[in-house]
Amino acid sequence: MRERDEDPDGWYRFSKEKLLYLDAIKQLAEFVGSEPSNLVFVENASTGTNTALNSIRFQTGDKILFTSHGYAAVAKNVANLRKRAGITEVCLDLKLPIRSEDDIISQFERVISENEGIKVALIDHITCPSAILMPLKSLxxxxxxxxxxxxxxxxxxxxHIPLNLEELSADFYTGNIHKWLFSPRGCALFWVHPNHHDSVSPLVVSRNHERKTLVERFIPDATRDSSAYLVVPDALRFHKSLGGLDVILRRNRDSLRGVAKLLAESWNSEVYPLADHLRAPNMALVAMxxxxxxxxxxxxxxxxxxxxWLHGKNVFVCFSSVSGKIWARLSMQVWNCFEDYLKVRDAVHEMKEEVPYIIEEGKFSFELKQSKL
Ligand SMILES: Cc1ncc(COP(=O)(O)O)c(C=O)c1O
Known part of the structure; x- marks a missing residue:
């Protein structure tokens, strides 16, 4: 950021940074269907979730609902609140089969009716280990x-998917720009319903802490590098230059579904069983x-x-353990090509051949099933 370093006073003291921040918010708001006044930047989704939880006044015995398909840090957040504020956790163990939205909604209905006093639900829009596109509006x-x-x-x-945050009208919504929207790392959006503006502040209390509006409170004031936020208009332009959301989504979804099927056939396994419209377009799970x-x-x-182990072979794929099995969680972005997934296919075959020796050597000290010890 040459402009910043050539004139740090103008940048930090006299609003240059602030103007760029407001412009980035305005452009991002349009893209995600938000009023600019309800939207701010945070560093990542974890910060967004923490900021939301931090703004809620919990009382001993309040319950927080989350699911067994939530991002792992969510359970840690909840455990932290159990220690600090005496809340109780309610974890919905989301079960297969999921053939329709109702199969998810009815599980939420049951857990809500069985647990009085749930104050907050933490819901992944796209579940981390299973890539389920949740029926969010209904939930x-x-x-x-x-x-x-x-x-x-x-x-x-x-x-990754079309968003209209005002229409969804959650209480808080956080989402990374650095995952699927091409910003540098350290950039996420945080949407806050107007009902909660007054109770929400950044986790770090700084000079803007008592400003009147949500956006003013979140404009970075302690000295930091905010470039990841300020280049969001460039990230949006790049996204658009590739054809925009519909084109990218269709290309990734259609290619990935073919690839997932191919890997499942080659590994003699299965694609995660889900209704098609509940699959996240750019992600797919194939059983190992x-x-x-x-x-x-x-x-x-x-x-x-x-x-x-795979990384040591110069191949990376995410594995997840969910619904009682180990899955390869494939992702596809515009730069991925068919050959990438053939490498994954072959690397897994190689690993399969080597597994008995890896176990024998005690290398990686895998957790083995009891019957195999
Ligand atoms: C659902 C979900 N939430 C949160 C995160 C964490 O994101 P970050 O590291 O940007 O906070 C992830 C990361 O994969 C995720 O899948």
Whole structure:
């Protein structure tokens, strides 16, 4: 940021940064269907979720609802609140089959009716381990009918699926710009319903803390590098130059579905069973070959070790453990080509061959299923 460094006083003291921030918010707001006054930047979705939770006054015994398909840090947030504020957690173990939206909504209805006193629900828009595109509007409405506040973790949503944040009308919505919308890392949106503007402030209390409007409070004031926020208009322009959301979505979705099927056939396994319209367009899960399911506990630790093993072979794919199995979670962005997924296919076959030796050597110390010890 040459402009900033050539004139740091103008930048920090005399509003240059602020004007660029406001312009970035305005352009992003248009893209995600938001009023500019309801939208601010935070560094990442984790900060967004934490900021939302931090603004809520919990009382001992309040309950927080989340799901077994939520991002792992959510459970840590909730555990932290249990310690700090005495809240109780309600984890909905989201079960297959999911053949329709109703299969998800009815599970939420049941858990809400069985647990009085749920104050907040934390819902992934696109679930982290399973890439389910949640029926978000229906879930928000269901929670609101039951007096439950909704924080949406849309980490994977901006730039991936169409968004209209005003129409969704959650209480809080956070989503990364640095995942699917091409900004540099350290950039996420945080949408706040006007009902909550007065109670929300950045996690770091600084000079803008008592400003009147939400946006004014979130304009960076402590000295920092905000370039990831300020280049959002460029990220939006780049997204548009590739054809925009519809074109990117269709290209990724159609190619990825073919690729997922091909890998499932090659590994003699299955694609995560879901109704088609509940699949996130740019992501797909394929079950790992049976030897992995038979030997390995479907644990996060094993997934991490498998990723590390593949990374050592110069191939990366995300593994996730959900619904009792280990899955390769494939993602597709415009720069990915068919050959990338053939590399994943072959690397997994190679790993399959080597697994018995890796276990014998004790390398990676995988968590083995009890019957295999
Ligand atoms: C649903 C969900 N929430 C939050 C995150 C974390 O995002 P960040 O590291 O940008 O906070 C992820 C990361 O993959 C995610 O999938």
């Amino acid at each position: 928000i409405d269901l929670c609101h009918r039951n007096g439950i506040l909704v924080i949406v973790d849309g980490a994977h949503a901006p730039g 070959p049976s030897i992995f399911q038979e030997l390995f506990e479907p644990s996060d630790a094993n997934c991490t070790k498998m990723m590390e």
